[in-house]
Amino acid sequence: MSNTIKNITLKIWRQDGPAAKGHFETHKIDEITDEASFLEMLDILNDRLVTDGKEAVVFDHDCREGICGTCSLMIDGQAHGPQRGTATCQLHMRKFNDGDSITIEPWRASAFPIIKDLMVDRSAFDRIIESGGYITAETGGAPDANLIPIPKPIADAAMDSAECIGCGACVAACPNGAANLFTAAKVAHLNRLPQGQAERYSRVESMVETMDDYFGSCTNHGECEAACPKEISIDVIALMHKDYRKAKFSNRKDLARS
Amino acid sequence: MAQVVASHRGPVTGTANKAKKRRPFLLDLYSTAVGKKYAMGISGIAMMGFVLFHMIGNLKMYAGAADLDHYAHFLQTLLYPLAPKGVVLWILRGGLVAMLFLHLHAAWSLTMLNRKARPVKYQSARDYQIANFASRTMRLSGLVILAFLVWHLLDLTFGVVNSEVGNKVLYPGDTEEVKAVYVSVIASFERVPVALFYIVANILLGIHLFHGAWSIFQSFGWNNPRFNKWRRAFATGFAAVVVVGNVSFPIAVMAGVIS
Numbered sequence: 001m002s003n004t005i006k007n008i009t010l011k012i013w014r015q016d017g018p019a020a021k022g023h024f025e026t027h028k029i030d031e032i033t034d035e036a037s038f039l040e041m042l043d044i045l046n047d048r049l050v051t052d053g054k055e056a057v058v059f060d061h062d063c064r065e066g067i068c069g070t071c072s073l074m075i076d077g078q079a080h081g082p083q084r085g086t087a088t089c090q091l092h093m094r095k096f097n098d099g100d101s102i103t104i105e106p107w108r109a110s111a112f113p114i115i116k117d118l119m120v121d122r123s124a125f126d127r128i129i130e131s132g133g134y135i136t137a138e139t140g141g142a143p144d145a146n147l148i149p150i151p152k153p154i155a156d157a158a159m160d161s162a163e164c165i166g167c168g169a170c171v172a173a174c175p176n177g178a179a180n181l182f183t184a185a186k187v188a189h190l191n192r193l194p195q196g197q198a199e200r201y202s203r204v205e206s207m208v209e210t211m212d213d214y215f216g217s218c219t220n221h222g223e224c225e226a227a228c229p230k231e232i233s234i235d236v237i238a239l240m241h242k243d244y245r246k247a248k249f250s251n252r253k254d255l256a257r258s
Numbered sequence: 259m260a261q262v263v264a265s266h267r268g269p270v271t272g273t274a275n276k277a278k279k280r281r282p283f284l285l286d287l288y289s290t291a292v293g294k295k296y297a298m299g300i301s302g303i304a305m306m307g308f309v310l311f312h313m314i315g316n317l318k319m320y321a322g323a324a325d326l327d328h329y330a331h332f333l334q335t336l337l338y339p340l341a342p343k344g345v346v347l348w349i350l351r352g353g354l355v356a357m358l359f360l361h362l363h364a365a366w367s368l369t370m371l372n373r374k375a376r377p378v379k380y381q382s383a384r385d386y387q388i389a390n391f392a393s394r395t396m397r398l399s400g401l402v403i404l405a406f407l408v409w410h411l412l413d414l415t416f417g418v419v420n421s422e423v424g425n426k427v428l429y430p431g432d433t434e435e436v437k438a439v440y441v442s443v444i445a446s447f448e449r450v451p452v453a454l455f456y457i458v459a460n461i462l463l464g465i466h467l468f469h470g471a472w473s474i475f476q477s478f479g480w481n482n483p484r485f486n487k488w489r490r491a492f493a494t495g496f497a498a499v500v501v502v503g504n505v506s507f508p509i510a511v512m513a514g515v516i517s
Contacts, residue, residue: 077383239481
């Protein structure tokens with residue numbers, strides 16, 4: 001038995017292109033089922049806009065099951081909206097009340113230029129991944145399963161960081177526009193595992209230094225952790241800072257640096 | 259690859275692996291934001307050590323004028339006769355000034371980096387979830403503390419705004435005169451606006467330390483489930499001890515407990 005939410009006012013950021021001046025546009029949703037996801041609500045709005053001969057609101061989305069990291073949206077001043085531990089696609093209209101006014105903005109960071117309306121270019125993250133988000137693996141036949149022993153707590157901790165879907169909510173939520181949570185999650189994922197040890201220190205060095213080219217700095221507000229749809233802890237940031245310190249201070253030959 | 263858009267900080271596409279610049283080690287480290295945070299932490303720890311011992315030393319005030327003045331004399335003649343009088347104190351002061359400069363420079367350049375990272379602000383109100391008052395006001399509290407520091411030095415170190423500074427006193431049993439520090443402290447705090455500024459600045463120092471002392475652990479990567487819950491307790495406790503100790507002095511003077 002579904003209920004309906006009535007009288008929603010949407011204030012949506014519209015911007016024609018990267019250099020264009022943007023503005024908020026107001027739309028009314030008279031009635032919508034509370035089972036609609038936030039993105040379905042935008043789909044319904046877009047159907048109406050297209051029918052009326054207007055341009056649809058551009059927003060990023062793909063899997064709509066919270067695992068791809070494509071959806072974004074700053075909803076009422078919170079990255080991915082008011083529900084903790086979920087991406088925008090998993091946010092449903094039942095989180096809102098009759099008569100609510102909802103403000104929707106794109107992620108804002110110089111590294112995430114707006115493509116159109118609510119869609120931003122997050123390829124700065126790809127640059128960070130390129131610089132160190134890989135391991136050296138042997139080619140040839142598939143290795144036996146469990147050939148490399150990995151203690152359960154290590155595997156769990158690595159998995160907690162590997163959960164990062166690269167949506168950019170951490171950057172969007174950070175008052176400084178820093179990407180430390182994203183970068184640290186990727187560093188921690190590989191640096192915690194035996195397979196990641198070969199490049200452990202060159203990885204953290206390259207990724208941190210690439211991150212510096214695009215993003216702000218971490219001042220330990222903790223907003224990223226609160227915004228992360230995968231609830232990745234800022235503990236990974238401490239791990240990255242520790243490994244970066246080691247990469248810089250330890251004997252370089254011992255660390256087998258390139 | 260989706261549509262490609264250039265940001266003003268350079269092309270977003272292309273390869274991230276640049277030719278490595280060779281720079282002296284410390285400059286290389288300091289050139290990154292994470293390295294600047296280490297500098298913030300190291301200089302922060304040095305200044306935390308100073309404010310703690312400054313407060314503990316000043317507790318001598320409660321033991322009377324002779325105790326405080328002899329303590330000040332002890333600082334003036336630290337390591338004497340191994341080192342000439344005043345030299346060790348000035349070396350320590352020089353170190354603190356260097357640490358303060360490092361702290362300010364790192365804070366300034368990180369702030370500029372952060373401004374560049376988000377040139378266009380959010381156009382609607384942000385709804386912060388975890389960021390607290392202390393973490394959001396580090397710059398403001400830092401600047402007030404800096405202004406206070408300048409005043410405090412003019413007042414009680416250089417005596418520009420305190421005519422009692424520089425006077426000497428001979429205590430019974432002493433062979434030489436020592437600086438009359440106690441009298442100048444009393445003279446300073448008997449001016450109510452000065453005492454109020456002192457109290458406000460110290461409360462802001464406590465707020466600054468509440469976030470800063472915790473933040474050090476994250477910046478250095480000192481993170482361990484065994485002691486993580488103590489990190490916040492340490493920062494709160496440290497800030498509280500410094501604030502309570504320091505704020506007690508002007509209150510004690512104004513209340514007439516010490517005169």
